[in-house]
Every structure is written in structure tokens, then in C-alpha cells.
Amino acid sequence: MLESLKKMFSGNEGEVPVNTGSKPDISREKSAELYEKAKNYFPGGVNSPVRAFKSVHGTPLFIQKGDGCFVWDADGNQFIDFCGSWGPLILGHNHPKVREKVTEVMQNGMSFGAPTALENELAELIIKNNRFVEKIRFTSSGTEAVMSAIRLARGFTGRDKIIKFDGCYHGHSDSLLVKAGSGLVTFGETSSAGVPKAFAQETIVLPLNDVEALKQAFEQFKDEVAAVIIEGIPANNGLLMQDQAYLEFLQNLCKAHKSLLIFDEVITGFRLGFEGAAAHYGLKPDIVTYGKIIGGGLPVGMYGASAEIMAHISPDGGVYQAGTLSGNPIAMAAGIAQLTELLKSGFYKELNNKATEFAESLQRFATARNYKVKVFHVGSIFWIAFTDKDKIQRADDIEHSSMEKFKMMHRELLNRGIYLGPSGYEVGFVSAAHTKIELEKAKRAIFDSLDVVFRNK
Numbered sequence: 001m002l003e004s005l006k007k008m009f010s011g012n013e014g015e016v017p018v019n020t021g022s023k024p025d026i027s028r029e030k031s032a033e034l035y036e037k038a039k040n041y042f043p044g045g046v047n048s049p050v051r052a053f054k055s056v057h058g059t060p061l062f063i064q065k066g067d068g069c070f071v072w073d074a075d076g077n078q079f080i081d082f083c084g085s086w087g088p089l090i091l092g093h094n095h096p097k098v099r100e101k102v103t104e105v106m107q108n109g110m111s112f113g114a115p116t117a118l119e120n121e122l123a124e125l126i127i128k129n130n131r132f133v134e135k136i137r138f139t140s141s142g143t144e145a146v147m148s149a150i151r152l153a154r155g156f157t158g159r160d161k162i163i164k165f166d167g168c169y170h171g172h173s174d175s176l177l178v179k180a181g182s183g184l185v186t187f188g189e190t191s192s193a194g195v196p197k198a199f200a201q202e203t204i205v206l207p208l209n210d211v212e213a214l215k216q217a218f219e220q221f222k223d224e225v226a227a228v229i230i231e232g233i234p235a236n237n238g239l240l241m242q243d244q245a246y247l248e249f250l251q252n253l254c255k256a257h258k259s260l261l262i263f264d265e266v267i268t269g270f271r272l273g274f275e276g277a278a279a280h281y282g283l284k285p286d287i288v289t290y291g292k293i294i295g296g297g298l299p300v301g302m303y304g305a306s307a308e309i310m311a312h313i314s315p316d317g318g319v320y321q322a323g324t325l326s327g328n329p330i331a332m333a334a335g336i337a338q339l340t341e342l343l344k345s346g347f348y349k350e351l352n353n354k355a356t357e358f359a360e361s362l363q364r365f366a367t368a369r370n371y372k373v374k375v376f377h378v379g380s381i382f383w384i385a386f387t388d389k390d391k392i393q394r395a396d397d398i399e400h401s402s403m404e405k406f407k408m409m410h411r412e413l414l415n416r417g418i419y420l421g422p423s424g425y426e427v428g429f430v431s432a433a434h435t436k437i438e439l440e441k442a443k444r445a446i447f448d449s450l451d452v453v454f455r456n457k
């Protein structure tokens with residue numbers, strides 16, 4: 001073992017020698033070529049905006065393949081990947097169990113638009129091991145799941161307004177592309193062109209972790225609030241850990257006002273543990289949405305609630321929601337294979353311990369060097385923030401200017417074979433496929449990159 005690795009294993013990150021310089025840029029010729037082509041076909045050359053590398057250095061990397069914790073780009077560069085397709089790949093890339101199940105099921109055809117036994121199988125895996133849902137409905141994306149959950153809450157309560165929080169992302173449906181207006185409790189303003197003002201008027205946007213704002217909103221919009229939607233642990237705009245007491249207050253307030261509490265667990269579901277953030281906090285949301293991990297890398301979303309609430313969904317009830325490819329057999333197969341692995345004894349304990357050790361080691365290094373860096377983490381989610389604040393719980397706690405440092409770090413990391421999502425507002429994910437050796441290599445690369453960032457400050 002390398003001397004430097006030995007030191008890291010011993011927890012003496014302060015003794016790591018200071019890195020002496022930035023690395024030359026990796027070759028991106030093939031990626032650049034593909035990107036030029038893609039720009040002819042897609043706005044910005046991509047099919048989802050955050051892939052465009054707008055806030056980091058260089059052209060986007062076109063990925064050719066993934067295996068375990070690694071991805072390879074079109075130029076043959078190899079990376080240890082902490083993006084994991086933005087969360088779904090908790091077992092790593094191309095997991096043999098998932099691949100085998102998908103390949104097996106695929107032999108029988110791709111889609112029928114009629115029920116299959118596979119839907120029952122995945123549903124049973126989920127419902128038997130999750131206290132928060134009695135009945136569920138599969139969709140094809142997280143956006144769809146959340147959009148449907150909002151409609152269900154409105155249909156169930158007969159009310160129109162919803163409350164969301166600044167710093168939470170819930171997909172790109174109209175009601176949720178809304179940001180805070182000015183003032184503590186206001187109607188939202190659309191955060192995208194093309195969303196009617198009238199829609200934004202039905203969404204109230206509040207700051208996170210703010211009891212007063214919640215109280216005021218419920219006073220002002222008494223008997224009008226169908227639901228409050230919050231990410232189980234907000235992880236789309238940094239990692240904004242909420243206080244337990246705040247979430248309990250929120251739950252009680254919803255109960256008192258007969259508004260539904262929706263936990264959007266598209267990231268946190270099956271990530272923090274099989275039962276997500278609801279179990280982490282010991283809360284009981286009325287409706288829960290899932291996505292990402294549930295599909296094992298294929299497009300699956302889901303929403304669920306008590307049988308009583310779900311009885312309002314068509315064809316049982318009056319809330320319409322449908323999908324040509326919902327419950328697609330191949331996607332179900334991937335979900336079944338992945339969730340089966342997650343249910344094995346000790347899975348989360350091992351993963352979360354590994355990720356905690358990784359994040360804590362990064363923090364010890366930054367602290368020993370006096371770098372203005374905080375590594376926030378929970379379960380296998382981590383977020384490297386360029387700040388000296390001990391807590392970041394609201395969107396406006398994040399300094400936009402700190403993203404310049406992220407940009408420098410991102411470039412250094414790519415040049416050292418580490419792939420993070422191309423935005424400083426995005427969290428990273430440790431998967432079960434990250435072995436101790438690769439995590440040590442990744443640490444070393446992050447240490448060196450931070451040295452470069454702070455020497456050039």
C-alpha cells in the first residue's frame with residue numbers, strides 16, 4: 001500500500017503532503033465532437049439541462065460505459081463515478097443481478113399495455129417492507145409521480161393550494177416550477193417561462209427550516225392548503241438537513257389543518273434506508289413519492305399512500321392518472337433485482353458506514369488544512385460545500401460565489417479520474433460498488449484538488 005494511503009487509513013489526513021500543482025486537462029476530443037453533433041439535434045446539445053456542463057469547465061463528457069463504480073467516456077478516460085446517474089445506481093453501474101434479470105425478462109417482449117405479474121412482484125417487495133404506503137401506482141419518472149401526488153392531494157382534500165419550499169426540487173411539472181416571491185409568505189413566481197401565472201398563484205413558496213413562515217402561511221391560507229410537499233431530506237440544492245423538531249412541527253400543523261403532508265423521496269427513498277427519510281425521522285407522511293433507485297437505472301417513478309387516500313385514484317376514484325408505459329416489464333425487472341439486493345441484511349449499514357467514513361475523512365483533511373470547506377453528509381449522500389458555516393439548512397444559506405471554487409475543483413477532479421455531477425449545488429452518491437481502495441484513491445484526488453483550489457484562491 002502506498003505510504004499516503006496508509007496515512008489516510010490511520011485517520012491522519014493532516015499529514016498528507018501538500019500537492020504541488022494542477023494536472024493537464026484530459027483529452028475530450030471525441031466528447032467534443034459528439035457534443036458539436038448533439039447541438040444540432042437538442043437544445044444545448046442535451047436532453048436534460050444539468051448535463052450541459054454550463055457551470056463547470058469544458059464540454060460535457062459523453063459516457064460510453066459504466067461498470068461498478070467506474071464510468072468511461074468516449075475518449076477512453078476512466079473515472080470513479082459519484083454521480084451514479086444522479087442517484088439511481090445505488091449498486092453501481094451494470095450490476096450483474098440487475099443486468100441478468102433485465103436480460104431474462106426482455107426475452108418475452110418489451111411492453112404490453114396490459115398488467116403483468118412483474119408489477120405485483122415489485123409492488124409486494126415495496127409494500128411489505130415499507131410502513132408508509134398501503135397502495136401504490138407506478139409511473140415512468142419522478143416528475144410524473146410528484147405531479148400525480150399533487151393532483152391526488154387536491155382531489156382528496158377538495159382544496160387547490162399547495163406549499164413548497166425554496167431549495168427543494170420536485171421535477172418539472174407546472175405547479176412546482178415556482179420560486180419564492182418577495183416577502184415571507186407570498187404566492188410563488190414561475191421559475192420557468194411557459195408556466196402560467198395562474199398556476200404559480202396556487203403554489204406558496206416558503207423558506208426551509210422556518211417555523212414562523214409555516215405558521216403564517218397556514219394562518220393566511222386557512223382551509224385552502226391541500227398539501228405541503230417537502231423533500232424527505234432536501235438534496236437537490238446542496239444537502240439541506242432539516243431539524244427534527246421543525247419536521248415534527250410541520251407534520252402536526254398539517255394534521256391540525258387537514259392538509260396532507262407529501263414526502264418527495266425520489267432521492268432519499270431506498271437511499272437512506274429502504275424506507276427513506278420518513279423512517280429516518282420517524283415521521284408519517286400522508287403521500288410518498290419515489291423514483292430514481294426504484295427503477296434500478298430504468299425509468300420508474302411511484303407514488304403511494306394509505307388505501308383510503310389511494311382509493312381516490314382512477315379507476316377506483318375520480319382523480320385521473322395514467323401511463324402507456326407505466327409498470328413496464330423491463331423497468332419492473334430492474335427494480336425487482338435492485339430492491340432485492342437492498343433488502344439483504346446489513347446492506348445499508350455497510351454502505352452508510354463506508355460513505356460516512358469517506359465524508360468524515362474529507363472533512364478532517366479540510367479542517368487540518370484550514371480550508372473553507374464543509375462536507376455535509378447523510379447515509380450515502382454527501383455534499384462538498386465551500387463554506388465555513390456549520391449548518392446549511394436553507395437555500396439562501398448557500399453563497400453563489402462559492403461555486404467558482406467548485407468549478408475549479410470539478411476540473412481538477414476530472415483530470416484526476418473522479419466524476420462528480422457538473423454543478424456545485426448537486427450532491428454526490430457513494431454506491432455499494434465503491435470499494436475501500438477506490439474510495440481511498442478518490443480521497444487522495446479530492447485532497448490534491450482542494451490543495452490546488454485553495455492555493456489559487
Ligand SMILES: *Cc1c(COP(=O)(O)O)cnc(C)c1O
Nearest residue numbers: 141142143169170171264266267
Ligand atoms: C429527481 C427528482 C425528481 C424528478 O424526477 P425525474 O425522474 O427526474 O422526473 C423529483 N423530486 C426529487 C426530490 C428528485 O430528486
